[in-house]
Amino acid sequence: MREITASGQTVEEAVQSALEQLDTTRDHVDVEVIDEGKKGLLGVFGSKRAFVKVTTVKNQIEEAQNFLRDVTGKMNVEADVTTTVSENHITFDLAGDKIAVLIGKRGQTLNAIQYLVHLVLNKDGTQYYTVTVDAEGYRGRRKDTLESLAHKMADKALSLNKTVALEPMPAFERKIIHSVLQTNEQVSTHSDGVDPHRHVVIEP
């Protein structure tokens, strides 16, 4: 974060001069007017210059988006990033040719990228955001897969009359399983183990 004071004939001119010195644009700064200045008589007598204090602010979302672009670029995967912001939740959608590389087995690479983006986004910002990194509709497809898996495993637990443990999953994937089986009154679910081995257990 950088901070400078600049002056000009008007507030607007002072801000412009500050932006030039900081080599940035209006969206990336906070402006505090110290003195609005005075035109003065005929623009000569008694005129006072305007003073402003300009502070650069990091645009967290932009930083995170650039980080995501950098990382995918360095992985030699060309991907377009589409950013959607809804209140405190941000979705970065990746699209491109070699997108499978970014998803990885059972989405493990995508989850790792998502975690890193989450860290970068919330590193030293004022606002806390939750992040989803999606690639070519992967999250949606994974949700469908997990829902059918949940039903299949619930049936298995019932027919065997035994508890069934699923493989370890990240929290947001476990949540999908729990919420699907919430309505099924014949089984109950809970999670067992410690991250990263935490997994869903289905009980008849």
Place this chain on the structure above:
Amino acid sequence: MKALIETIVTQLVDYPDDIVVTETEEDAKVVYHLTVNQNDVGKVIGKNGRIAKAIRTVVYAAKSDTNKRIYLDIM
């Protein structure tokens, strides 16, 4: 590969100037050794090594120029 590691780590730490990534080539694998400022160690390892694991997952997923195995050594 080295650039990828640096890109990721730079955004995570407080002292990006202290990041050092060295590359050692062995018979069957390439070892990248990462060191950061003493105060940043926690930021690249994380609780239960969660961050370290995420960095490794991403780095290993990236295709390397050689066919050798990649190994990322932290600290």
